[in-house]
Amino acid sequence: MAGFADIFCSLYKSSRKVKTGVSLFLILAVGVFAFSGCQKAGPGLSKAVAVDVRPDITLPKPEDRDIVTVSLVGDIMVHSDQLAAAHNKCSGKYSFEGFFTEVKPFLSSADLTIGNLETTLAGRSKGYTGYPKFNSPQEILQALRWSGFDVLTTANNHAMDRKKDGVLKTIDYLDAAGIKHTGTFSSAAERNEPLIIDIKGLKIGILAYTYGTNGLEIPRGSEYLVNLLNPERVREDIRKAREKGADIILVNPHFGVEYRRSPNEAGQRLVEELFASGADIVAGSHPHVLQLMTRRDGQKDMEGFFAAYSLGNFISAQMDQYRDSGVILNFKIEKDPASGKARLIEANYIPTWVHVYRENGKIAFRVLAVEKAIRDYEQGLDKKLTEKDYIRLKQVWLETTSLLSGPLAPDIYHI
Template sequence: MHEPHTRHAALPSRQRRRRHTTLGAAMIVVVAAATAYLVSRPGEAPTGDAAPPQLKSSALPRTSATTPPARHREPGTVTLAFAGDVHFTQRTAVRLDADPALGPLSPVLSAADFAMVNLESAITTRGTPEPKLYHFRTPPRALDALRRSGVDAVTMANNHAVDYGPEGLADTLSAAHDSPIPVLGIGANDTEAYRPYVTEVNGVRLAVLAASQIQDLTNATFRAGPNRPGIASALDRSRLVSAVRAARARADVVVVYLHWGTEGQSCPGPEQRSIAADLSAAGATAVVGTHAHVMLGSGMLGPTYVAYGLGNFLWYGSSPYPHSDETGVTTLTVTHGSVTAADFAPALVDGHGVPEPRTGAAARSISDRYEQLRQCTGLTPAPRQQGR
């Protein structure tokens, strides 16, 4: 994503999966208003295959307003949750010390077998700002704050990952190497940056890749190369498509998280639709992404689920676009390699930058508008979970 206008990697970490049927014996309930969350996850930074996943655990009791209903995962079924852009700066800097950092939508992320967001920030306290208007950075503990919020991996293939130049990039790569969760789409060279995170969940082999399609200073100056650190670029389409095809050869489910689109535009541009088609043909199970500061439509492109814009999530300021505070978490159910359900938990970014779940008429308003956004995408409706 481009800078908004505001007014007011080594070894992979092991997955944590939440087993709903044993929560009572596994945790301590800590809250009254769906705001406290506790999770434990050992691990290392991403690159190759992961060890068998651990269970996710949460001390936050599930409520119908914020989480999918408990259900048994049959072998061959995996649930994947996705949310949008995250910052820990200005009004959201205090969220580094909040638990959970992502607020009351954290249980939706925790409930899935795998959850992912975009960290729109360099991970550094040093460096020189690049010649651009907006600069975002956060300390390494942001990664642990996201882990405690139920996030299993982040992408840093975006236009703010290298806001503080080569020194900031070196710090970011060091933080990624020591991260408690996989950091995707950035690396010491192109091999690392395009390398998928691969793990096995409930008998399902999952591969996740990330890249940026934004034509900006970061993609021009800090694109990863054979001997050059930087981000994975979707502008090198053949490289990304080849990486997806290779991942598909070794995984049952392949996810691509992209930074793409145009700020403020709620319909996908031709470059988005074109690369989505190429990634689908290469074997992607799901293609999701962010950048525009607003949600874009989602649905099925043949066998591939596509979400053209997940919107702002934990957001440092207000964007000057209609509906830019509307957001949510999308949870996909994938069974034997096919998307069998896509569920959306609507939310609104509040005055502190925190996504707050909506219920009743407010939830229906956001969900209905999100459904209407599909009209300009060329996608067909995704299946819904029965009873939802």
């Protein structure tokens, strides 16, 4: 796409503690982007992650402004091995809390945490299954709510895995769990009402769409069930969200090519269309691997647009290289009470990895914050990690940071 690469700049790598762990920070200053040289990691990872860089950059004082923090993750999946890990044979019940214990402090610290639920919750009578047609116990929602999730998007290629009844049951379980959702709907009226979350007076419109449903037909007359990617529909939804007072529009498109670590031209064009239609933040899913993050200057109230083409897998049983990892993408957004303008003032990502191990004679899963897990192993604090796990953690760190520090990465700042 001509000129598209011009919107990207170089990344500056460093680290910062975030309450219970350390993450890489990307500061996007208000319309002003100071450039720093690249600091390359040395041969020892522990040295690289200990660096504390403070560039000469002044941010507006926040005394009279409310700062809203938003965290996003990629695909939340439940494969057959995860079903086995969560199942208690004695009670017959399922418990998924252990999957998220280690990352709960990161997820629950945000004002708003969002993930993509890539499974259906159609009930036990429909049979619990993993790939290729997913149906998971509703107990997964209890664990997600407990760990900090506030909103789940449901528009993805597995939305129709248990047909119309599965869509409706999933919505019912989400409502019962107290989790907001968008992407699939129980009626046309519900579909036409954009999801807007009001936090500290900042209104965030959240929209979700999918490229398709794996060839599973949406019943005629029930097209409202699943939001399919359609440029005209997206523009109209964004318009409605703005009319409802949305200060920021966040779009979650389920799109792209599976297992490819870079967006294709069609994906790049789609993101451009979303920006042109009024989206401020685009956070994609579906490839099951991490893809580029991009930033470009804006002409609207928000000082610039931000796109993450794919946040990777947050939790799944896909253990191949790149598919076993993702990021928690965090934003800080502020709204000036005087002007009413909202702007993205900071973004950061925390690399994550799905640890698969044996515990009490059966398979177990947990999501780990990579840098914290590396340090815990080095300090002897996590006895569940093996040397092989430690090696993989360091690989994930390098895979993630090298991808996000390439020539197509956004301006990155650290404080």
